[in-house]
Amino acid sequence: MEDLGEKFLQVVIAMAIFAAVIGIIMLLVDRAPKSFRDKATIIGFLAPAAILLIVGMVWPALQTTFLAFTDRDGNLTGLDNFIWMFTEPTALVTLRNTVLWVILVPTISTVIGLVYAVFIDKAHGERVLKALVFMPMAISMVGAGIIWNFMYAYRGVEQEQIGLVNQILVWFGGEPRQFLLEAPGNTFFLIAVMVWIQVGFAMVILSAAIKGIPADIVEASRLDGATAWQQFRSITIPSIRGALVVVITTITIITLKVFDIVRTMTAGNYDTSVIANEMYTQAFRANEPGRGAALALILFLMVLPVVIYNARVLKKQKEIR
Amino acid sequence: MAIIRGKKAVLPVAALSVLALTLSACGSGSEGEGGGDQPAADCANYEDYGTFDGEEVSVYSTIVDVEAESLENSWADFAECTGIEVVYEGSKEFETQIGVRSQAGNPPDIAIFPQPGLLAAEVASGNVLPAPDAVEALVDENWSEDWKGYGTVDGEFYAAPMLANVKGYVWYDPATFEEKGWEIPTTLDEMMTLTEDIAAEGTMKPWCAGFESGEATGWPGTDWVEDYVLRQAGPEVYDQWVNHEIPFNDPQIVEAFDSVGEILKNDEFVNGGFGDVRSILTTPFADAGQPVLDGECAMHHQASFQAANWPEGTEVAEDGDVWAFMTPGVEAGSSAITGGGEFVAAYSDEPAVVAFQTFMASGEFANNRVEQGGAISANKALDPSLAQSALDRQSIELLQSEDTVFRFDGSDLMPGAVGANSFWSGIVEWINGTPTNEVVDTIESSWPQ
Numbered sequence: 001m002e003d004l005g006e007k008f009l010q011v012v013i014a015m016a017i018f019a020a021v022i023g024i025i026m027l028l029v030d031r032a033p034k035s036f037r038d039k040a041t042i043i044g045f046l047a048p049a050a051i052l053l054i055v056g057m058v059w060p061a062l063q064t065t066f067l068a069f070t071d072r073d074g075n076l077t078g079l080d081n082f083i084w085m086f087t088e089p090t091a092l093v094t095l096r097n098t099v100l101w102v103i104l105v106p107t108i109s110t111v112i113g114l115v116y117a118v119f120i121d122k123a124h125g126e127r128v129l130k131a132l133v134f135m136p137m138a139i140s141m142v143g144a145g146i147i148w149n150f151m152y153a154y155r156g157v158e159q160e161q162i163g164l165v166n167q168i169l170v171w172f173g174g175e176p177r178q179f180l181l182e183a184p185g186n187t188f189f190l191i192a193v194m195v196w197i198q199v200g201f202a203m204v205i206l207s208a209a210i211k212g213i214p215a216d217i218v219e220a221s222r223l224d225g226a227t228a229w230q231q232f233r234s235i236t237i238p239s240i241r242g243a244l245v246v247v248i249t250t251i252t253i254i255t256l257k258v259f260d261i262v263r264t265m266t267a268g269n270y271d272t273s274v275i276a277n278e279m280y281t282q283a284f285r286a287n288e289p290g291r292g293a294a295l296a297l298i299l300f301l302m303v304l305p306v307v308i309y310n311a312r313v314l315k316k317q318k319e320i321r
Numbered sequence: 322m323a324i325i326r327g328k329k330a331v332l333p334v335a336a337l338s339v340l341a342l343t344l345s346a347c348g349s350g351s352e353g354e355g356g357g358d359q360p361a362a363d364c365a366n367y368e369d370y371g372t373f374d375g376e377e378v379s380v381y382s383t384i385v386d387v388e389a390e391s392l393e394n395s396w397a398d399f400a401e402c403t404g405i406e407v408v409y410e411g412s413k414e415f416e417t418q419i420g421v422r423s424q425a426g427n428p429p430d431i432a433i434f435p436q437p438g439l440l441a442a443e444v445a446s447g448n449v450l451p452a453p454d455a456v457e458a459l460v461d462e463n464w465s466e467d468w469k470g471y472g473t474v475d476g477e478f479y480a481a482p483m484l485a486n487v488k489g490y491v492w493y494d495p496a497t498f499e500e501k502g503w504e505i506p507t508t509l510d511e512m513m514t515l516t517e518d519i520a521a522e523g524t525m526k527p528w529c530a531g532f533e534s535g536e537a538t539g540w541p542g543t544d545w546v547e548d549y550v551l552r553q554a555g556p557e558v559y560d561q562w563v564n565h566e567i568p569f570n571d572p573q574i575v576e577a578f579d580s581v582g583e584i585l586k587n588d589e590f591v592n593g594g595f596g597d598v599r600s601i602l603t604t605p606f607a608d609a610g611q612p613v614l615d616g617e618c619a620m621h622h623q624a625s626f627q628a629a630n631w632p633e634g635t636e637v638a639e640d641g642d643v644w645a646f647m648t649p650g651v652e653a654g655s656s657a658i659t660g661g662g663e664f665v666a667a668y669s670d671e672p673a674v675v676a677f678q679t680f681m682a683s684g685e686f687a688n689n690r691v692e693q694g695g696a697i698s699a700n701k702a703l704d705p706s707l708a709q710s711a712l713d714r715q716s717i718e719l720l721q722s723e724d725t726v727f728r729f730d731g732s733d734l735m736p737g738a739v740g741a742n743s744f745w746s747g748i749v750e751w752i753n754g755t756p757t758n759e760v761v762d763t764i765e766s767s768w769p770q
Contacts, residue, residue, distance in 0.1 A: 072769060154603055156596025178599050181753055267536040269602075269749045285536070286742040286767070 021048065061300075067293035081294035093271050094278045094295075097187050098302075101258060101274060105194045106251040110244065112195070113202025118232065121210055130207065134200035141197065145264030148193045152179040183271035190272055193261050198254070202247045209243035210236060242317050249310040256303050275299045364402035366685055376673040377406045381419065382433035382663070385411040388695065395689040399680050405673050423448040428668040431677060433483060436733050437471040440664050444474040449666045452478050453675045459682040463701045467727040472664050480664035481682035484690065485699045487660040487716045488624040488730060489548045490645035494613055503619070505646045507653040509552060513583065516590055519619045526593030528584055529618035530601045531609025532748065537741075540732065541606050542748035544659070545585065545622060547731040549577035551657045552650045556726050563731045565768055569739070570761035578757045585752065593618020601752050613643060622648065624660075625697075628712050638711045645712065647719060657726040658719060661733060662699065691717070699727065736769050743767035 025044045032040035071077045085091045113133075120129045136144060153163030154176055161167040166176040179189045213236065221235050237244075259276035266272045268281060275295050283292025384392055389411040400407045410429070412418060416439060422428050428448055434440040443449050452460070452472070460469050460481045472480040491512075498505070501522065506512035519527035532541050551559045554573040561567045562574055584590050585601065592600045594612025601609075607630045612618035614635065621627070627645075628637050636642045650657055665681045667674055680686055684702025691698060694709030699720040708714040719725055732740035743764045751760040 154596060154600055156592070156600060159594065159596060176596075178603065181599055181602060263536060267538050269538060269746060270753060281536075281742065285737065287737040287769070 064293045064296050067289055068297045070290045070293075072288055072290065077290070081290045082298075084291060085294055085298065090271075090273070091278070094268075094273045094275060097272060098256070098275045100187055101191060101194070101255050102252060102302075104188075104191050105198060105255040105258075106248045108191075108195050109198035109251055110202045110206075110248050113199045113247070114206050114244075116199070117203045117207035117210055118236065121207065130204065133203050136197045137200040137204075139197070141258075141260035142264050144193055144197055145261045148189075148196075149180075149265055152189060154178050180266050180272075181270050186266065186270055186272050190261055190265060193265070194255060194258060198251050202251065205243055205247050206240060209240035213239040242313065245313045246310070249306050249313075252306050253303055253310075256299060256306070275302075363398075367399055367402035367680075370399070370403050370676040370680060371672070372402075373404045373673045373676070375404055375406055376671070377408055378431060378671075378674050378677045379408045379410065379429040380431045380433065380677075381410050381412070381415065381422075381429035383411065383413060383415040383435050384433065384663075385413060391690060391693040391695065394693060395686055396677075396680065398689070399677075399686075403673075403676060405677060407677065419443065420446065423668065430669040430671070430674045431665060431667050431681075434480060434664045434666060435661075437664065437729060438734055440472070440480055440666060441474045443666070444477075444479055448668055449479055450668060450670055452481060452667070453670070453678065455675065455679045456481050456682050459679065463682070463684065464699060465701075465723075465725070465727060468662070468699055471662070471729055472666075480666035481678070482699060483663040483665050483681060483686075484696045485660055485662040485716075485720055486625055486697070487647075487658055487719065488544050489648040489659055490623060490625055490627065491648055492610055492613055492621040492623060492627055492643055492645045493619060494616070494642065495640060495644045496642075497616065497619065506649050508649050509549075509580070509651055512649060516584060516620075520589045525612075525617050525619055526589075526591060527619045528591045529593040529595065529604075529609055529612045529621050530585060530591055531595070531604030531606045532601050532752065533603055533605045537745060538602065539745035539748035539752075541609075541623065542581075542585070542752065543732040543740075543744050544624065544730070545581045546574075546577055546748070547659050547728075548622075548648050549580050550574060550731070551659055551726075551728050552648070552655075553577055553580065556657065556728055559728050559731065563734045565735075569765035569768060570758070575757055575761055578751070578761065582751070582757065599753055602749060610643075625712060625716055628710065645715075656719065656722060656724050657728070659728050659730055660720075661730050738767055738769050739764060 025048065029037070029040050029044040068081055069076055069078060071080065085095070116133060120126050123129065139147070150162070151164050152166070153161075154166055155161050155163075157175060161170055161176055163176075165179065170176060180186050217235055217239070218231070221231050226234070257276050258274055259280065262268055262272055262274050262277045263280070268274075268277045273281070276299060279292045279295035279299065281292075282288045282295065382392075389409065393407070393409055396407055399405070415432075415435070419428075419432055419434075419439070420443065423443060423446060432443070432449075434443070440449070457478050460472070460478070464482055468482045469478065472478060472482060497503075501519075501524075503515060503519065504511075506515050516527040519525065530541065532539050534540055547559075550562060550573070553576060554562075558567065558571075558573050562569070562571065567573070586598055588597050591598055592604065594615060594617035595601075595604050595609075606623070610621040610623060610627055610630060611632075613621050614631070623630075625645075631637065631643060638644060647656070647658060649655075665678060667678050682700075684700055684704075687698040687700035687703040688707055690696050691703060691713070692707045692709070694713075697703075697708065697713050697716050697720065699717075701721050703717060703721070705714050705717045705721070708717055720727065732744050734740065735744065747760045747764045750763070751757065
C-alpha cells in the first residue's frame with residue numbers, strides 16, 4: 001500500500017510539473033511583445049516537443065552512430081564493427097534470419113489475414129470469428145513466446161508429452177521432435193508465432209477496408225457476370241490497395257524490430273538470433289557496445305525505407321481525398 | 322481569452338509543483354533501520370569497537386527482501402551497543418549503480434560486492450580504500466588464503482569476505498541409494514562407475530540436468546566444467562584459465578569438457594525424466610532436479626541453493642527425501658570446491674566505518690547471520706552448530722576445513738564477454754552436438770584482447 005501511495009504521489013507530482021511547464025510557457029508567450037507574438041507562440045509551443053525529440057531521439061541516435069565506429073574501450077576503429085558483422089559466421093546467420101523474418105512474416109500474415117477477412121465477410125457469426133483471430137494481438141510478445149514454448153515443449157519418447165505439437169505428432173505415430181533446437185527449421189517455428197500474432201491485425205484492417213468498398217462497384221461487377229475470383233482480383237484487391245500497403249509496411253517494421261519472441265523462446269541460441277536480439281546481447285551482455293551500436297545502425301537503415309514509403313503512400317492517399 | 326484568465330492560477334501552480342518536487346526528492350528512497358524492538362543486547366561482546374554517538378554508516382549491496390532483513394538483524398546489536406546508526410540500502414541495480422555513485426562522488430561508506438571482478442574494477446577507479454589493519458588481521462586469522470586473495474587487488478588487501486555459497490553438490494535420494502546398494506562415490510572414477518552401474522541397472526537414468534535459464538541458458542553447464550577443471554587440472558591451472566594465462570582451448574580445459582561430456586553427452590546417462598541429451602537445453606534449471614524425487618533419475622548436479630528448489634515439504638537431510646554429496650576429486654579425500662561469496666569494502670576511513678567494517682569480518686557477525694538461516698560463511702570463527710539446516714552445516718564444515726581448496730565460480734571472474742555470454746552459448750552449442758574443439762575455439766576467440 002505504501003508503494004501505491006508513493007506511486008500516486010509521483011503521478012500527482014508529474015502532472016503538477018507538466019502543468020507548471022505549460023503554464024510558464026503560456027505565461028511567457030503571452031508576455032511577449034506584440035510584434036514578436038506570432039513567432040513566440042509558434043516557438044513556445046513547438047520547443048518542448050522539439051527539445052524532447054532532440055534530447056530523447058536525435059542526440060542518442062547520433063551517439064549510437066558514433067559508438068558504432070568504436071571498440072570496447074571507446075577507441076575509434078573505423079569499419080571494424082561492420083566488417084565483423086558481415087564476416088563473422090554467427091553475425092551472418094543473424095542477418096540471414098532477419099531477412100527471412102522480414103520476407104515471411106508480412107507476406108504470410110497478410111495473405112492469411114486477407115483470405116480470412118474475405119471468407120468471413122458477412123458470414124454468420126462474423127464478430128466471433130474475428131474476435132478469435134484478433135485475440136493474439138492482445139497478448140504481449142513475451143506472453144506469446146511463453147505460450148508457444150509450451151506448445152513446442154519436448155519430452156523423450158518414453159515420457160508423456162506436455163507440448164501440444166509433439167503430442168499431435170505422437171498421436172499420428174511420429175517421434176517427438178525438438179522444434180526449437182534444430183536449425184534452420186527452428187527459425188520458421190519462431191516465425192509462426194509472429195504470424196499467429198500479426199494475422200489478427202492484418203485481418204481487422206483489411207476486413208474494414210473490404211467493408212468500405214462501395215456497394216455499387218461490387219453490384220456492377222456481379223451484373224457483368226464476374227466470377228468470385230475475378231471479383232476478388234479486379235475489384236477487392238485494387239479497392240483496398242491502400243490498406244494492404246499500410247498492413248504490409250506496419251508488419252514489416254514490427255518484424256524488423258522483433259526481439260521479445262526470440263529472446264523468450266531461444267534467447268538467440270541455436271542459430272535463431274535476429275538483429276535486435278544480437279544488438280542487445282552484444283551491447284549489454286558481451287560488453288561490446290560498438291558492435292551493438294553497429295547492429296542498431298543497420299536495423300535503423302533497414303527500417304528507414306519502409307517508413308518513408310509508408311509515409312509517402314499515406315500522404316498520397318490524403319491528396320486523393 | 323482562456324489563457325489570460327488562467328494566468329492567475331499559473332504562478333501558484335508552478336510554485337507549488339517546484340515545492341512538491343523538492344519535497345519528494347527528500348522523501349524518496351527507502352532506508353532500513355535495525356530492528357528496534359528487540360530485547361536489550363549484551364554489549365560485552367561489542368565493547369572493543371568503542372562507542373559512537375549516533376554516527377551514520379551507509380551500507381549498499383545487492384541483498385534485498387528477506388535476506389536484507391536477516392542481514393540488518395545481524396548487526397542490530399552491534400549498532401545498539403556502539404551507537405552507530407547503520408543506514409542500509411539494498412538494490413538489484415547495485416552492479417551498475419555502484420560505479421555511477423562512486424564516480425559521482427556519492428559512494429556509500431560500505432559496499433558489499435557480490436563478485437571479486439566488480440571489486441577490482443572499483444579499486445581500479447581509485448575510490449575504494451585499502452582495508453584497515455584490524456580487518457586484515459581478522460581475515461588473516463579467520464579466512465583461508467584463497468578467500469583473502471579474492472579480496473586482494475594487485476597485492477593490496479581491500480575487502481573482507483562476508484557470506485558464501487557452495488557449488489558442485491550432487492543431489493540424490495538416500496532411500497533409493499540404500500535400496501539399490503549404490504555407494505556415494507569418493508573419486509571421479511567411482512562416480513563414473515556408479516553412473517555406468519545405474520544405467521546398466523535400468524530402472525532410471527543416472528543423471529538429470531537442466532540448463533534452460535532464459536538468456537542465461539547454459540550457465541549450469543559452466544559450473545560442471547569449472548568443477549572438473551578444478552578437480553582434474555588443479556587450482557593453479559584453474560587460476561590460469563580464469564585469468565586467461567592459458568587459452569580457453571588449452572588441452573587441460575578440453576579434457577575437463579570431455580570428461581563432463583562423457584556423462585552429459587551420453588543418451589544412456591541423461592536426461593532422466595525429460596528425454597535425450599538435448600532436452601537438457603529446454604529443461605529449466607529449477608525443474609531439473611524433480612525426477613530425483615520421482616524416481617526417474619538418480620543424481621542431479623547443482624549448487625547448495627538447489628535446497629530451495631525442491632517442492633515445499635521435501636526433507637533435505639541425510640536420512641530425508643533428498644540429500645547431496647560434494648562432487649569428489651580425482652583422488653579420494655581431496656577436497657576442492659567452487660562457490661561464491663560477497664566482499665565488504667569501504668569508501669571511507671571514518672572511525673565508525675572502520676569499526677563497522679571490522680565487525681563485519683568478525684566471528685560475531687558470521688554467527689549472528691548464520692543463526693538466522695539461509696546463509697553460510699567461510700569464516701573459521703563461525704560455529705557450525707548454529708547452521709539452520711543439515712546442508713548448511715555440511716557446507717560450513719567443508720568451507721572451514723584446512724584441507725579445502727576454494728575457488729570462486731570461474732564464469733563470474735571471466736570478462737563479461739566470456740563469463741556471461743560466449744561460455745554460456747558455447748555450452749548450449751556443445752550440448753546441442755557441436756564437438757568440444759570447435760566450442761572451445763569459439764569461446765577463446767571471443768575473449769577480449
